[in-house]
Amino acid sequence: MGAAGVVDRARALLGRTFHGHGVDLMITEVEAYGGIDDRASHAFTRTPRSEIMYGPPWRLYVYRSYGIHHCVNIVTGPTEEAAAVLLRAGRVIAGGDLARARRGQVHDDSLARGPGNLSLALGVDLKDLGTDVLGSGQVRLGDVGPGRIEISSGPRVGVSQEADRLWRFWITGERTVSAYRRSPGAPAARSAH
DNA sequence: AACATGATTCGCT
DNA sequence: GCGAATCATGTTG
Numbered sequence: 167m168g169a170a171g172v173v174d175r176a177r178a179l180l181g182r183t184f185h186g187h188g189v190d191l192m193i194t195e196v197e198a199y200g201g202i203d204d205r206a207s208h209a210f211t212r213t214p215r216s217e218i219m220y221g222p223p224w225r226l227y228v229y230r231s232y233g234i235h236h237c238v239n240i241v242t243g244p245t246e247e248a249a250a251v252l253l254r255a256g257r258v259i260a261g262g263d264l265a266r267a268r269r270g271q272v273h274d275d276s277l278a279r280g281p282g283n284l285s286l287a288l289g290v291d292l293k294d295l296g297t298d299v300l301g302s303g304q305v306r307l308g309d310v311g312p313g314r315i316e317i318s319s320g321p322r323v324g325v326s327q328e329a330d331r332l333w334r335f336w337i338t339g340e341r342t343v344s345a346y347r348r349s350p351g352a353p354a355a356r357s358a359h
Numbered sequence: 360a361a362c363a364t365g366a367t368t369c370g371c372t
Numbered sequence: 373g374c375g376a377a378t379c380a381t382g383t384t385g
Contacts, residue, residue, distance in 0.1 A: 197366070199366075206366070207366085208366075208381095211382080213381075213382065214381085214382095215380085215381060215382080229366085229380085229381090230379075230380055230381085231365075231366070231367055231368095231380095232364095232365065232367050232368080232377080232378065232379075232380095233365095233377080233378035233379030233380065234367075234368075234377070234378060234379080235367055235368070237366060237367085239366085252366060254366085280367070280368070281366070281367075282367050282368065283367090283368080322366070323366070323367090324365085324366055324367070325366060326365085344367095347367090349365090349366095351364090351365090
């Protein structure tokens with residue numbers, strides 16, 4: 167698997183079901199992070215936090231964001247690349263009451279819209295770090311792959327490095343997909359003029 | 360030991 | 373569209 171391997175893995179996750187602590191959703195938006203080949207990846211520098219990404223694939227990398235939220239990633243491997251896929255949004259398909267209890271009164275489309283909200287809806291936090299999502303634990307991938315879906319792509323949200331790499335993918339037309347925001351720290355985007 | 364920085368979200372203008 | 377909230381992590385002294 168080359169540098170594009172994580173991209174293939176990211177696209178293949180779209181439309182799959184994912185379970186977290188009593189809630190099932192269909193993954194509708196993801197971002198690929200290329201590890202050692204990607205300055206935007208937390209694994210670009212190998213530290214205790216990013217160490218999980220240098221391990222076997224299909225384990226959870228969970229981190230705290232802005233001191234408030236959590237973000238959920240699936241490590242993709244190969245181990246020497248330390249790549250991972252960030253789950254950015256999903257459509258809740260079961261356990262909606264539980265998801266709403268965690269998220270409050272929000273529109274169904276917003277229950278798992280954005281990485282922090284997705285993590286909250288699924289009840290995933292640091293206790294789930296390192297969970298094998300191919301196992302039968304409280305956080306796991308569903309067995310069934312997607313039917314035919316159309317995929318759109320664009321730049322990743324909020325990253326100041328590699329801000330023009332088109333490594334964000336979502337199911338075309340899905341209303342659960344989060345809004346794009348370019349990082350203030352990123353160089354100005356080239357005008358389309 | 361102190362400092363800078365976010366793979367964000369929500370409310371207000 | 374803009375900015376505050378909030379704190380773990382990594383970096384620097």
